């Protein structure tokens with residue numbers, strides 16, 4: 001399947017990165033709403049939610065058209081300090097008026113059964129993206145991802161059997177090397193059918209892994225396997241620290 005080359009942008013500071021990311025998200029939601037009257041986005045945990053707070057100061061955001069899912073979520077109650085939903089609430093939703101019913105959380109009554117928890121979240125996606133039989137995989141308007149020092153993304157970890165999943169939209173993982181061990185995650189085919197996927201990474205601590213992911217995709221790290229099929233497009237939003245070892249060409253940011 002054909003995938004366009006990633007577009008990599010680097011910014012001198014974390015503030016400039018957040019600001020450009022916010023403009024990029026506003027443009028993505030504008031295009032999606034013009035086409036379909038709604039904007040479907042998936043968010044990750046880690047440092048990403050904080051980077052989104054610059055969106056609170058942007059104009060032209062139609063918050064009531066947003067439909068938010070999680071690229072991955074930890075199998076914990078929604079008020080647990082490990083919950084990505086809690087993190088997104090504190091860092092992002094508390095600053096912007098997304099209707100609560102448009103934010104798709106896991107069903108915490110199913111925390112004892114990871115298969116059921118994952119299937120229930122897949123059903124949430126099926127409801128949003130219509131009938132699974134008519135659409136092989138959902139096409140998110142935008143998926144925002146981070147990457148860890150091992151090259152994982154969402155809850156897809158190096159060498160893990162979930163990397164070969166070809167059918168499910170959402171899958172459980174019970175042995176995540178990054179705590180907590182139990183999570184659910186969007187699968188690679190879902191990441192690779194999005195209209196846009198953007199990775200966000202900042203800090204010199206990320207420089208080595210960013211270099212491996214982008215300069216040595218043949219190593220097959222999970223983040224290197226995210227290559228949305230055309231016309232989908234992959235973007236990397238980095239700060240100069242995270243991009244400092246990269247040979248892959250950078251593109252000046254433009255909307």
Ligand SMILES: O=C(O)[C@H](O)[C@@H](O)[C@H](O)[C@H](O)COP(=O)(O)O
Nearest residue numbers: 044045046047146147148153154
């Ligand atoms: O729930 C999670 O653990 C995250 O979704 C995870 O995939 C994260 O995005 C990366 O580990 C990057 O984390 P940082 O942005 O904190 O480096």
